[in-house]
Amino acid sequence: MEEITDGVNNINISSDSYKKNRIQVxxxxxxxxxxxxxxxxYMQQHNEVELSALGMAIATVVTVAEILKNNGFAVEKKIMTSTVDMKGESRGRPVQKAKIEIVLGKTANFDELMAAAQEERELGYAEEQS
Structure with a gap:
């Protein structure tokens, strides 16, 4: 019994399997x-965010990253591409799917931009109420 407890206590959960700042798109x-x-x-909370996607969703991840970069919120830190084996819909044969992971970090003026956006929302709300 003690061996099982020791084994369970020594299990290392890889940081890859669950990241608090990962968004699977x-x-x-x-x-x-x-x-x-x-x-x-996520960038507000963790200073960086990892966007990941498979196959057809890759275009969405790239678009999200570009919107954040072009609006001055994020800088690109790392881009990783790979292929992963997935079970195919037909006959259970493995299919290779493209995968992308993009790590974005906050820009120097990220907090300033977020505060300005918040202020704009509050002003808009106040105007709606009057």
């Missing part, structure tokens, strides 16, 4: 700006 589930805003929140 799907090309069907959510609108583009859902991911843009989520990425901003």
């Amino acid at each position: 799907s090309n069907t589930k959510k609108p583009l700006f859902f991911y843009v805003n989520l990425a901003k929140r």
